[in-house]
Amino acid sequence: MNLRSFLPPYRRQLFYLTALFGVSMMNLIVLSQDIRRIQSFKKVLPxxxxxxxxxxxxxxxxDISHIGYYTDLDIETDTAASKMFAHAQYMLAPSILDLNNTDHDYILFVCSxxxxxxxKIKEVKALPLRRNKYGMILARRLP
Amino acid sequence: MTLILTYLPYLISFLIGYLFILLLDDPKKRLPLSIHLFLASGIGLGISSQITFFSFAFWGELNRAFVIALNVISMTGLLVGAIVKTRGRPGQLINLSHMSLANAWPYAVLILCSYPLWNHGHFYVFGGWDAWATWNLKSKMMFLSPDGWSTIFDPILWRSSPHYPLQLPMTNLWGWIFMETPEHIIPVTNAFVFSFSTVGLLLAGLIHVTRSRFSVLCATLLLFSSMFVKLSLSQYADIVVAYYLLAALICVLMTKMSGQRVFAVLAGVSLGFLSFSKGEGFIAAGIIFCLTPLYLLWKHQPTKKTFVYIYGAGAVASIVTILFSALFSPESETFINGLMSDTHPVSFYRVKAILSFILVEMISPTWNGLWIVLVAGLILSSGRCFSSKSIIFPGFLLGYIGVISVYYFVNTYFDDSRILWWLQVSLHRLMYATLPSVVFWTFHSLWQLPTPSQEKTPNHDD
Incomplete structure (x- = not known):
């Protein structure tokens, strides 16, 4: 088999293919580390x-359309608090969470x-309805 | 049963896309099967997604009977049309003329190398931040809320950008159409289908136009890039933009090269779907719509019909975008025109920040030298990247970078103290969406060099 007929006709094409191959292999090393990490996670979590x-x-x-979301953390500057708020909104959708608005009948307290x-529950005169094992408290304001 | 119901919408959409393209195809000059398949997956999902949109436009909520019926009717109608066109010969439904082991191995490599896409996607099932805060949140709300889609337009939800186009959420809703609860497998599958189809289309398109099986290296370049894999599986609309952008540019290029009706219509359809994928997709579609006539007329004489096909199909596929923008989409809460604002004026600092950030992002270690290799490829093409065939790519990219830079400059909602953060969280995604198209452009440019037998003088290259 003639190797030359298999290769591209121009050296610049060959150079480019070599570069593509090189970057692909470099990326593969990083990616294989990611794959190994995920495989180890999968032993604990699907x-x-x-x-x-x-x-x-x-x-x-x-069945609640709007819920107040109270946190003592600043979600504009605290990334973890901001992420927590986004997670809460996603998990509790289609209810809409209204950040730090305690005027709603139902309020979710997510505090440090x-x-x-x-x-705060005492302050806004609310009655706790549900507290889960992670310390998140859903309360209802007293009329 | 659950498995069937999970993947049934994808089968229906794929058949719609496949049969739609088959009906447009010229029986004497059939599309290669690979291009046909990779276009069918995205075009089919796009059609189903737009049908789902009309359910909300008419009823304000997901009317399952309407969505399922219209999809099934479309599929059946297209199937009848295909049977009539092929005169009942099932062999004509699939073009196997180019199929051989020698032609199939790049696709076998593609499938093998897609394992990380599958593996990562099925672990990070909730995707990235914008998936749970924007795209999937909207899908879930529209699916579960008794108030239908009015919920997602509530001003309280301004953080989820209610004005964004809804192609991806509608595709998620179509995926959930046979389910009682919004299972996370659907956004995962959508991200995988669009990512796999994007790389597949890149490979099939390059093999078709360059005849080089080395094109497979372009597919591995993307599939082995941890940045590409991460962003592809984040379940963001950027992969939808990447797919339709690549499809539109390839179809416009093929329209010029072959003059085939199928490419002209699919170029228009892809542009329409691109405009409904994201704000950036809307801008990209607008630029390509404007550049296409100049591109087709340069050193070429397209027929009038070509323009009718592109703009006719584009107009039909953009109806949803126009309806959404005109009737339903609220104003953006995150835009301040810095040219008019006294409190948030524009400044020269922003120009420096934007331009330097673009350069910094290109050499960022997160891309592992990918953009540097692509720029090197363009330099090696010795100007052919600006040939009459390829010029749509640089034309589009220049226009796109220009418009996006102006947007970054003018929108002072993110003032001077926050523009670097804004660029940091968004620019890499804009670049990611254009990446498959840039890879296509680079490789295509280098393979436009004349074959040595065509050279007039020996040793003119290298």
Whole structure:
């Protein structure tokens, strides 16, 4: 078999193909590390979970159109708090979460610690309806 | 049973896409099967997605009977049309004329190398931030809310950009059409189908226009890139933009090269679907719509019918975009015109930030040298990247970079203190959406060099 007939006719094409191959192989090394990492995760979890902190609340919120979402963290500057809010919104959809608006009948308290949440519940005169094992509290304002 | 119901919408959409293209195809000059298949998957899903949109436009909610019936009627009608066209010869339904082991191996490599796409996608089932905060959130709300899609337009949800076009959420809803709950397998499958079809279309298109099986290296270049894999499976609309952009550019190029009706119509359809995929897709579609006549007329004499096919199909496929933009889409809450604003004025700092960020992103280690190799390929093509065949690619890219840069400059909602953050979280995705098209352009340009037998003088190259 004539190797020359298999190769592209121009050296610049050959050079480019070599570069493509080189970058592909470099990428493959990085990607194989990702694959190995995922395989090790899969031994513990079948897939990545998000918003598990809000598990169990959706059965109580599914018929509520708007829910206040109270947090003592600043979601504009705190990425983790911002992500938590986005997760809560996704998990509890189609209910709409209204950030730091405690005027709604139902309010979800997601605080840095539960003490702060209970204090705020008292302050807005609400009654806790449900607290899940992650310390998320759904409360209803007293009329 | 659950498995069948999960993948049944994809089968219906694929058949709609396949039969639609078959009906447009010239029996004497059939499309290669590979291009036909990879176009069918995206075009079919696009049609089903637009049908789903009309359910919301008419009733404000997901009317399952309407969506299923219209999809099944479309599929049946197209099947009858295909049977009539092929005069009942089943062999004519699939073009196997180019199929051989020698032609099939690049696709076998494609399937093998797609394992990371499948593996990663089925682990990160909820996708990335914008998937749960925007695209999948809207899909879930439209699926579950008793108030239908009015929920997603609630001003409280301004963080999820209610003004964004809804191609991807509608595709998710179509995927859930036989389900009671919005299972995460559907957004995962959509991301995989669009990613796989994008790379497949890139490979099939390159093999078709260059006749080089080395094109397979372009597919591995993308499939082995952890950045490409990550963004493809983030379940963002960027992969939808990437797919329809590539499909539109390839079809416009093929329209000029072959003059075939099928490519002209599919170019228009892809542009219509591109315009409904995302704000950036809308801009991209607009630029290509404007450049196409100039491109087709340069050193070429297209027929009037070619323009009728492209713009007729484009107009029909853009009806949904026009209806959504005119009647339903709320104003953007995240736009301030810095040229008119006293409180958020534009500044020269933004120009420096935008231009330097584009360059920094191209050499960023996260891309592992991918963009550098592509630029090197363009330099090696010794100007053929600007040939009359290829010029639509640089023309589009220049226009796109220009419009996007102006948008970054003018929109001072993200003021000078936040523009770097904005560029950091968005520019790589814009570049990602154009990546398959740039890979196509680069490889196609280098393979436009004349074969040595065509050279007038020996050793004129290298």
């Amino acid at each position: 897939y990545q979970m998000i918003g598990y902190q809000f598990n169990g609340l959706d059965e109580f919120t599914k 610690n539960e003490k702060v949440a209970w204090q």
